[in-house]
Amino acid sequence: MDELNLLKKLERVKAPPDFEQKLLAQVSLRKRKKLRVKYFRLSLAGAFSAALVFFIVMNVFILPKKSPVEFADFEKGFSSAFQRGKGLRKRETIPIIEAVDYTGEIRTLSREPQTIYLLEQVFEGTSTEIKY
Amino acid sequence: MDEQELVRQIQEGDEMAFTELVRIYKDRIVNFLCKLTGDYQKAVDLSQETFMRVYFKAHQYKPVAPFSSWIYTIASNLAKTEMKKMRKFSFVSLDDVQNTLPIEAYAKNPSESGMISNLKKALNSLHPRYKIPVILKDIEGFSQEEIAQILKRPLGTIKARINRGRNYLKKELEKTSYKENSFVKKEECQNG
Numbered sequence: 442m443d444e445l446n447l448l449k450k451l452e453r454v455k456a457p458p459d460f461e462q463k464l465l466a467q468v469s470l471r472k473r474k475k476l477r478v479k480y481f482r483l484s485l486a487g488a489f490s491a492a493l494v495f496f497i498v499m500n501v502f503i504l505p506k507k508s509p510v511e512f513a514d515f516e517k518g519f520s521s522a523f524q525r526g527k528g529l530r531k532r533e534t535i536p537i538i539e540a541v542d543y544t545g546e547i548r549t550l551s552r553e554p555q556t557i558y559l560l561e562q563v564f565e566g567t568s569t570e571i572k573y
Numbered sequence: 574m575d576e577q578e579l580v581r582q583i584q585e586g587d588e589m590a591f592t593e594l595v596r597i598y599k600d601r602i603v604n605f606l607c608k609l610t611g612d613y614q615k616a617v618d619l620s621q622e623t624f625m626r627v628y629f630k631a632h633q634y635k636p637v638a639p640f641s642s643w644i645y646t647i648a649s650n651l652a653k654t655e656m657k658k659m660r661k662f663s664f665v666s667l668d669d670v671q672n673t674l675p676i677e678a679y680a681k682n683p684s685e686s687g688m689i690s691n692l693k694k695a696l697n698s699l700h701p702r703y704k705i706p707v708i709l710k711d712i713e714g715f716s717q718e719e720i721a722q723i724l725k726r727p728l729g730t731i732k733a734r735i736n737r738g739r740n741y742l743k744k745e746l747e748k749t750s751y752k753e754n755s756f757v758k759k760e761e762c763q764n765g
Contacts, residue, residue: 447692448711448742454607456599457617464595464621465588468628475629 576640583631595624598641601713602648608708609652611697619655623648638722645713645723649705656701688746695745703738710735 576597582590602623606616626647634643696704709715709723717735721728 447689447746448696448707451608451689451692451712453600453604454613454616456603456620460599460603460617460620461592461595464624465592467621467625468588468591471625471629 577636580631580634580636580640583628584634591624591628594627594640598644599624602644605645605708605713606648606652608696608712609649609701609705610656611693615655619648619651622651626651639719642719642722645709645715646725649709649723653701653705688750691746691749692742695742695749698745699738699741703734703741706731706734707738707742711739 576594579590579594583594599620602620603616606619606623607613610616610619623644627644634640696707699707705724706720709720710717715723717728717731720735721731724731726734
């Protein structure tokens, strides 16, 4: 095939004489740039981790801790305000029913002489509910 | 020194080994990229970038393939990207080739024969898909297996692309020589 022979006959170009010098200059330039980028990344990572440590220290050791009651108060205020706005919750109080076992008391009482105890309500007011 | 040994030294950061490798490959890579892009200055710039990548990505080279395949892969990928950027692709169907070159383009260059000039033009109008395998095979002298390795394509695909590229060049040369002949005959008729 003639065209293949012609392809081989095409003149071969050569690199310019200062090719290597230019290349080495570019290599050193890029090396420096890479180094700068590396330092920048390291400093960025350092700054971020320092900020993280500062945040943790502030939260764990320096900022005052809230007791459970304070926390509950805070939550109540938050949730009631939130739910009033939303109109989802109607009751703001939670009644607590305490189960009391009287059987033990009756057993101990049975040894004592036959006494009738009249239990009557002393306090006239209605039972109060614990508000949260 | 063996090329693999040179690459190993580059991986350790030896600049002398890198300079040696550049000395070995610079002309080949510049020539390859010049034929591919058709622009000498661009070819030099792309060659510089190719060697930079060799230097900075040397740790990625695995000695399972020859170093020449690796460096030609880098060079051809860079050239393809550059050509895409430049939108230099001239999409010519191989089945329906229309020669749009002006007749003055066939005038003989004093430094080279008309045939070679026409071949250069035909090569420049060839789609990179066919151009790269043809250049690697017929100008750089790689085997089809090596080209398949460089371009990361199956061997059958490479064979087909080389064949189509060569057929296209042949058609182009035939057309241009026909046009040249008819142009000369017309001029002779006009001159009497």
